[in-house]
Amino acid sequence: MLETRSQEHLSRHLVSFESALLDCRAKMLEHSGPDVKFVNKYCPSSSSSSSASSSSSSSAREMKILATLRGSLSRKYPQKNGEVLSAQYGINLLLVGLALMLALAYQGPTVTEETVLAFLTTLMLMQVLWMICYVARLERKRNEPPERDADAATSWIRGGLTLLALLSLITDAFRVGNFVGYQECVSPILGVYPVIHALHTVSQVHFLWFHVKDVIKRYETFERFGVIHAVFTNLLVWSNGVMTEAEHALNDHKRRLSAVGYFNFTVGEGNQPNCNCTTSACSMFSSGLYYLCPFNIEYHILVSVLLFVMWKNVGRTLERRTNQKPASSAPLLTGSGDGPFLLLGSALGLLALASAITVLVIYIIHVEESLEARHAAISMFYWFGIIILACMSVAGAVGLVIYRLEDWPMDTAPNPARTLDSKLLLGSSIGSWLVCWCSVIAVGGATNSPTYRWANLGYAILLVLEKCVQNLFVVESLYRRRREPEERPALCTTHNSILNPSQGNEKIFAVYDGIINHGYESPDKHCENEKQTYGGNNGNVSHSLGHGMPETPNRQKQVLKNIAIFLFMCNISLWILPAFGCRPQFDNGLEEASFGFPIWSTVLNFALPMSLFYRMHSVAVLFEVFRKI
Amino acid sequence: MLETRSQEHLSRHLVSFESALLDCRAKMLEHSGPDVKFVNKYCPSSSSSSSASSSSSSSAREMKILATLRGSLSRKYPQKNGEVLSAQYGINLLLVGLALMLALAYQGPTVTEETVLAFLTTLMLMQVLWMICYVARLERKRNEPPERDADAATSWIRGGLTLLALLSLITDAFRVGNFVGYQECVSPILGVYPVIHALHTVSQVHFLWFHVKDVIKRYETFERFGVIHAVFTNLLVWSNGVMTEAEHALNDHKRRLSAVGYFNFTVGEGNQPNCNCTTSACSMFSSGLYYLCPFNIEYHILVSVLLFVMWKNVGRTLERRTNQKPASSAPLLTGSGDGPFLLLGSALGLLALASAITVLVIYIIHVEESLEARHAAISMFYWFGIIILACMSVAGAVGLVIYRLEDWPMDTAPNPARTLDSKLLLGSSIGSWLVCWCSVIAVGGATNSPTYRWANLGYAILLVLEKCVQNLFVVESLYRRRREPEERPALCTTHNSILNPSQGNEKIFAVYDGIINHGYESPDKHCENEKQTYGGNNGNVSHSLGHGMPETPNRQKQVLKNIAIFLFMCNISLWILPAFGCRPQFDNGLEEASFGFPIWSTVLNFALPMSLFYRMHSVAVLFEVFRKI
Numbered sequence A, B: 001m002l003e004t005r006s007q008e009h010l011s012r013h014l015v016s017f018e019s020a021l022l023d024c025r026a027k028m029l030e031h032s033g034p035d036v037k038f039v040n041k042y043c044p045s046s047s048s049s050s051s052a053s054s055s056s057s058s059s060a061r062e063m064k065i066l067a068t069l070r071g072s073l074s075r076k077y078p079q080k081n082g083e084v085l086s087a088q089y090g091i092n093l094l095l096v097g098l099a100l101m102l103a104l105a106y107q108g109p110t111v112t113e114e115t116v117l118a119f120l121t122t123l124m125l126m127q128v129l130w131m132i133c134y135v136a137r138l139e140r141k142r143n144e145p146p147e148r149d150a151d152a153a154t155s156w157i158r159g160g161l162t163l164l165a166l167l168s169l170i171t172d173a174f175r176v177g178n179f180v181g182y183q184e185c186v187s188p189i190l191g192v193y194p195v196i197h198a199l200h201t202v203s204q205v206h207f208l209w210f211h212v213k214d215v216i217k218r219y220e221t222f223e224r225f226g227v228i229h230a231v232f233t234n235l236l237v238w239s240n241g242v243m244t245e246a247e248h249a250l251n252d253h254k255r256r257l258s259a260v261g262y263f264n265f266t267v268g269e270g271n272q273p274n275c276n277c278t279t280s281a282c283s284m285f286s287s288g289l290y291y292l293c294p295f296n297i298e299y300h301i302l303v304s305v306l307l308f309v310m311w312k313n314v315g316r317t318l319e320r321r322t323n324q325k326p327a328s329s330a331p332l333l334t335g336s337g338d339g340p341f342l343l344l345g346s347a348l349g350l351l352a353l354a355s356a357i358t359v360l361v362i363y364i365i366h367v368e369e370s371l372e373a374r375h376a377a378i379s380m381f382y383w384f385g386i387i388i389l390a391c392m393s394v395a396g397a398v399g400l401v402i403y404r405l406e407d408w409p410m411d412t413a414p415n416p417a418r419t420l421d422s423k424l425l426l427g428s429s430i431g432s433w434l435v436c437w438c439s440v441i442a443v444g445g446a447t448n449s450p451t452y453r454w455a456n457l458g459y460a461i462l463l464v465l466e467k468c469v470q471n472l473f474v475v476e477s478l479y480r481r482r483r484e485p486e487e488r489p490a491l492c493t494t495h496n497s498i499l500n501p502s503q504g505n506e507k508i509f510a511v512y513d514g515i516i517n518h519g520y521e522s523p524d525k526h527c528e529n530e531k532q533t534y535g536g537n538n539g540n541v542s543h544s545l546g547h548g549m550p551e552t553p554n555r556q557k558q559v560l561k562n563i564a565i566f567l568f569m570c571n572i573s574l575w576i577l578p579a580f581g582c583r584p585q586f587d588n589g590l591e592e593a594s595f596g597f598p599i600w601s602t603v604l605n606f607a608l609p610m611s612l613f614y615r616m617h618s619v620a621v622l623f624e625v626f627r628k629i
Helices: A002-032 A036-042 A046-054 A058-074 A077-106 A113-140 A155-182 A189-211 A220-259 A282-313 A339-366 A371-405 A416-445 A453-478 A488-497 A501-512 A518-534 A541-546 A551-579 A590-595 A597-628 B002-032 B036-042 B046-054 B058-074 B077-106 B113-140 B155-182 B189-211 B220-259 B282-313 B338-366 B371-405 B416-444 B453-478 B488-497 B501-512 B518-534 B541-546 B551-579 B590-595 B597-628
Strands: none
Touching: A077 A113, A077 A220, A077 B416, A077 B453, A077 B590, A077 B597, A113 A189, A113 A220, A155 A189, A155 A282, A155 A597, A189 A282, A220 A282, A220 A597, A282 A416, A282 A597, A339 A371, A339 A551, A371 A453, A371 A551, A416 A453, A416 A590, A416 A597, A416 B077, A453 A551, A453 A597, A453 B077, A551 A597, A590 A597, A590 B077, A597 B077, B077 B113, B077 B220, B113 B189, B113 B220, B155 B189, B155 B282, B155 B597, B189 B282, B220 B282, B220 B597, B282 B416, B282 B597, B338 B371, B338 B551, B371 B453, B371 B551, B416 B453, B416 B590, B416 B597, B453 B551, B453 B597, B551 B597, B590 B597
16 A cells, blocks of 8 residues: 555656756746757756657656656766867966966077066956956846855855955055156066056956856856966966066075175176166065065965866756855854863964964074074974974874774765865975975985984975875865764654655655755765764664764864864964075075086976965865864 | 556565675675675675664665665765875875986986986885785685776787887897996996896786786775885886986987087997997997887886776776676778778878888988988978878868767766876877977077978977867767667667566666666666767657668768778877987977077976877877777
C-alpha cells in the first residue's frame, strides 16, 4: 500500500516538474525573442518536454528528464572553447607588455618609458570602456539580475581593496605633482598616465564592489574577453610596478654599497629627469612614491585575482547551495568566551608586528653606516626571522594536529575562488623557496664566513618549513566545512526519523533536479557527511550525533582562531620588511659570491615580487580562515 | 498494476545490491584484517548496511545507500592534503636542483658539475628503489590488481617513449665511451652517472609499460611521494639536458660569429677536459652526443608528463566507463575509402618534412660561410617558416570550421590526461609567443634593415596565429566524443522504444549504483547526448537519429584526419629545425640589438626548451586526435 502511494507521489512530482519547465520556457521566450539556443540553455529540457506530451507513460517522461538533465550537465564544450580563445588573447596581451618592458629594461633605442606607459594607458581605457558597456547592459535588463557567486569576494576583501585603491589614488596624485614639477623636460604621457590610472582605479573599484560576484551567462564569449582583458591589464600594471620596484631595489643596493665604500654612486642616478624641478615639492613626491609603490603593486595583483575568479565563473552553472549567504560569524574579538583566548593570539601577533617595524627601521639605518654595523644589522634580521618563523611553524603545526585529532567534515562543493586561493599559495611559494635553496647552497659553499653565515642557513630552512606548514594549514582550513553546532544535531535527527517512503522517492528525484530544487540536497548531504566523518569507527555515531557539541571542540576552535590571527599578523610583518627596503638577500653578499650578480639579481627580481604576493595573499586567506573557523 | 510491479522490482534490486555490498565487505575483511578504515573505503556503505537490518522499510535502506554514496563522492579531503604535501616535496626537490644548476651556470667556486651529477644520480637511485618496492608489493597482492585508467598512456605513446629511451641508452653508451677516453683527468662520477642513467632508463621504461595506467589506492600517501619524486627527478634530468643544450647553442652562436669574423673563438673552448683523449673515438662521441641530446631531453619531459598523470590518478575514483577500452579505430592508412584522401595529408606532410630537413642542412652550412650567405640562409628560413605556418593555420582553421558546421557531441567525463594535455599545450605556447612578440618589437624599432627584416615580422605574427589556431583545433578535437556511426542509431532506438516502466525505475537506481553497475550509464548517456546536440534546433531530432549517418560526415571525417596527419608532420618538421641547430633567433641580430645579449639569451634559454616541448607534445596529441577522429 505504502509503495503504491509513493509511486503516485512520484508521478505527481514529475508532472509538476514538467509544468515548471514549460513555464520557464515561456518566460524565457518572452524576454529573449527568437533566440532558441538561449532558451534551450536556460530551460534545457524544454524541447523534449514539449514533445513528451505525445508519450503518455510516466516512465518515458522521467527517462527524458533524466537524460536531458544529464545532457545539460555535460554541456561544457562551448565554454571550453571560449575559455581557450580568451585565455590565448589574455596571455598574448601580457606577453606583448612583457616584451615591451624587457626592451625598456635594456634601455636600448627601441622602446622608451613613454611607449610602455602609452600601451598601458590604452589598455586601461579599453577596460574602462568595457566596464561601462557591461554596467549599461545590466542596467537595461535590470529586472533580470545575474546570478551571484557568494564565495567570490567577501565584503572585507573588497574593503581592503578599497583601502589599497585609496593609497593608489594618492600615488597618482604624487605622480601628477611630480609631472607638474618637471613638466618642461618630460613627455606629456607622464602626466596623462596617472590621470587615466586614477580614472581606471575609481571605476574599477566601483565595478568590483557591485559586479565581481556576477556569474555572467549572457554574451558569454564577449564578456569573457572583457574580463580577461581586465585581468591582464591589471597584471601588466602590476608588472610595471614590479619593474619600478626592482629598479628601487637596485638603486638601494648601489647606494648602500657606496655608503660602506665598495662602490661610487651618485644619488639620483638613472631615472631622474634632465631639468630642475619648478616646484618645491618634487623630492617629497619622489620619496612618497618610493613608500607608496608597494601598495599600488598589491592593489593590482589583488584585483587580477578577483577578476580571474570572475572569469572562471563566466557561464558557470551555480548550485543553489553555493549561492546562499553563509551565516554571519561571531563579530571580531567581541564574543563573550572569546575574549581572553583571542587576546593571546592577537597580542603575540601585535608584538611580532611591532618588532618587525623596529627591525625594519634599525636595519635601514645601520645597513648604510659601516661594515660592522651592516653585518650586525643583517645578523639581527636573520635572528628575528628565525624566531618569528619558528613560532609560525609551531603555530601551524599545532593547527594541523588539531585537525588530525578531530576529523571535521570537509566541503568539496565546486568553488573557483577557493581552488584559485590554494593554487596561488602553492605557486607563489616557489619564488622564496628558490631563494632559500640558493641561500643554503651559498652558505654550504661559502669561502668567507661572516657572522650571519649560519643564521642565514637556519633562516632559509625555517622559511621553507614555515611556508610548507602554513600552506597545509590554510588549505586544510579552506576545505573544512563551516560548522554550526547548534544547527546540526536537529537537522540530522529530523531526516533520520520522520522520513517516510514517499519522501525517500522524492529525494531521489531531487538529486536529478539540478535546475529547480537544489535546496533539497544541501541539508541532508551536510548531515550525512558529518555522520560519516564523526562516526568513522562505527561505534561513535550515536555519541557524536546525539548530544550537541561538547566543550572540547569549542576550546579547539578558540585555539585555531588564535593561530589564524597570529599567522595573519606575522604575515603582515613579513610583508612589511621586504616591501620597505629590508632585503638582506641583496646585502649579505654570500649568494652573490656563489651565483654572480647577474644571475642572483635575476633570481631576486623574479622571486621577491612572488614572495611579497605570497605574504599579502596569505594575509587575505588567513583572515578568511579566521572568519570561517 | 505496472507501477506496483516496478516498485517490487525496485526493492528486489535494492536487496541484491545490499547483499553484494555485504559480500564485498566480508571479502575485504579477509584480505585486510582489522583495517576498518580500508574496508569502509572500498565498501563505503558497509557500516550503514549492517546496521540497516534493524530498520525494516526499504525506503530507509535506500536513503542510507544514497547517503553513503554521496558521502563517498565527497570524501576528497585527505587526498587534497596528500596532494599538497607531495606537491610541496616535489617542488622543493626541483628548486634544490635548479639552485645547484644556477650556481653551476655561474661557474663559481661553490658548485661543480660533479655535485649536480651526484645529486641527480642519488635521485635516480631513489626512484629505482621506489619502483622496485612498488612492483614487489603489487606482485605480493597479485590477486587484486589495481584499477587502470585507460586514458592514461596509449600503447603507441609508450612505443614512442621506448624509441626515445633507446636513443637515450645510446647517449649513455657514448657518455661512457667519452669517460673512458678522458678517464685520467675527469671525476669518476662522469662514468657512474651514465651507468646509473641507463639502469634508470631501462627500469623506468619497464615500469611505464606495465604500471603507468595503475590507479593507486593502497598506501596512497607513500605512493604519492614516490610518483612525484619520479616526476621531478625526470624534470630535473630534463633541466640538466636543457642546460647542456643552452651551452651548445651558445657555443654554436660564438663559433658562427667567429666564422663570419665578428669574434675570436677557439673550438673546444669551455667544457673540454684538460687532458688528451686516450682512445680514437672521442670526437665521434662528442659530435654524437651533440645530435643525440635533443632525444634524451624529449624522453625525460615525456616521462614527466606520463608520471604526472599517474600522480593525478592516485586515489582517484574511476568511473567504470572511463575504464573500458575504447573500440580500436581503423588501422593506419589502410581503410578502404581512406586511401586517396589520407594520401593527400600525408604527402603534403612528408613534403614539409623533407623541405624542413633540406632547409636545416642548407642553413647550418651557409650560416657560417660569409655575411651574405648568412643573411640569405636566415631569409630562407623565414620564408620557409612563413609558407609552412600559413599552410598549418589554414588547415587548422578549416578543421575548426568543420567542427562549427557540424556540432558533434562532446565528452566531459573526468580525464586527467586530457586536461593536462590541453593545459600543457597552452602553457608551453607561452615561450615562443614571448619570442614572437619580442621579434615584433625588435623589427618595429630596428635601426638597420637587413633583407630578412619584414620576413621576420611575418614569421613572428604567423607563428602566434598558428599556435592559437592549432591549440583551438587540438582542444576541440580532444573534447569531442569518439563517434561510432554504425553503433549509435541502433542503441538509441533500442532505448527509446522497448523501455517499459519497470526498466525506467531500474535505470534511476543504476545511476546511484556508483560501485557495482556503472556499465548502465554509458550507452544511454551517449545516445541522449548525441540526440541533444544533433537536434539542436528542435526539428531535426528524428532526421539525425533515424537514418544512420549520411555521406557528409564521413567526408568531413576524412578531411579532419588529413588535417591531423598534416599538422602532425609539420610539427615534427618544426621540432627538427631548432632541435638540430637552426636557431635564427640567435643569429639574426635584430632582437639582440633591441634587448641586449644578456636579456635576449635569457629569454631564448627560457623559451626555446618550451617551444621544443610544445612541438613534441603537439605531435603526440595530434596523433591521438588522428586516431580518435
